[in-house]
Amino acid sequence: MARPVVGIIGNSYLLNDQYPVHAGGQMNTEAIAEVSGCLPLIVPSDPRFVSVEELLEVCDGFLLTGGRPNVHPEEYGEPETEAHGAFDRARDAVALALIRACVARGQPFLGLCRGFQEVNVAMGGSLYPEIRDLPGRMNHRMPPDGTIEEKFELRHDVRFTEGGVFHRVMGASKVLTNTLHGQGIKAPGPRVVVDGHADDGTPEAIYIKDAPGFTLAVQWHPEWNAANDPVSRPLFEHFGAAVRAWAADGSALPVMTAAQ
Template sequence: MSQPLIGVSTYLNEASWGVWRLPAALLPAGYPRLVQSAGGMAAMLPPDDPGRAASVVARLDGLVVAGGPDVEPVRYGAEPDPRTGPPARERDAWELALIDAALADGTPLLGICRGMQLLNVALGGTLVQHLDGHVEATGVFGRHPVTPVEGTRYASLVPEESAVPTYHHQSVDRLGDGLVVSAHAQDGTVEAVELPDPAWVLGVQWHPEMGEDTRVMAGLVRAAS
């Protein structure tokens, strides 16, 4: 059986390598390595015309919306908090179109950190623009335990409380339409959301690509097979 093709959205930033400093489509290596370790084949999806999202998703077996900058608050009808980061409008437009296409097509979908927040926004939810305690230090991933909600898809993948790599200062506020909470942090922060069966749609607030646990990504890859 061939490996399922898993598309992963990318950053769009200026970067330097060798003698060059140029705009670049970037993806931390942990993402494709996690897809590969879970049995999938990774394809990068840099920002593009949102009108092309449906045709792109139609070629994929599964979709990962990666972490990154804060979602622009206008997307969920809010004024920006002073602590909210600068907008990434190309990513917002492209990734929201990818999510819409995946939901419409029934393509298995995993949102990671920003990707979970965008999933919530795509379904009409809102975000807390700042919370403390989920960033250890600037540029440093921390760890904290998350507890699964019994009976959810996430709990079927990771049934026990587990420590996860984390780096975020925003979180889900009002849940998007149809989403259910499938994991919490000890302070009550929503750490995972999903759509009920038969869809395979899951969002996690942490960064599985920075850890050794492949179970969440393996669930996506199995659904995409």
């Protein structure tokens, strides 16, 4: 039997500083294939090549990946500044509309890092351009030096709402995660439920209130060592269950059901 398809939102960059490509990290495909039990399909996130309508028909669920470019602040009504960094307007055009369509249909998605930020912006929220510049906040950015293992090292706790969705998914009210992001949620969208925070108050786990399907998103990178990490594995397993339910008969598996 064919596995259900998860569209992995790709990123645009220059290979060897001159050859334009659409690509996704291997750890994303590993997590989807080996933990979620789905077929990973990298999506070229550019409206010149794909439409949201086509993606909704071809894919059963979506992984909204991390990426170096940030969501453009015009998407949440703020002017561009140097602090906002680099952008990918093509990905903005695909991902933000796709998130809203998935929320409405009940089609499952899982957001990671930039994907977490995209979910908030798509649902009417805003972002801080640089978390580490805020009073009382820690530096959440990726360490500039070291091995990849050191860059993805577990570095801070995330505390979930007692009895909430993430508490139930993880089987714990506090977990240890990595952190590799510069931006973060400023104002949550009207339906965005912040269900987990770092110790410095930075939002780290969200879902969409009253959405018919699976809408979890996290600010960290659970795709790293997903098969073995006790925090990452249940997240991708529950996402896989939601994708299989959609693929089977178009059933929207609500996040609370997926967490049972």
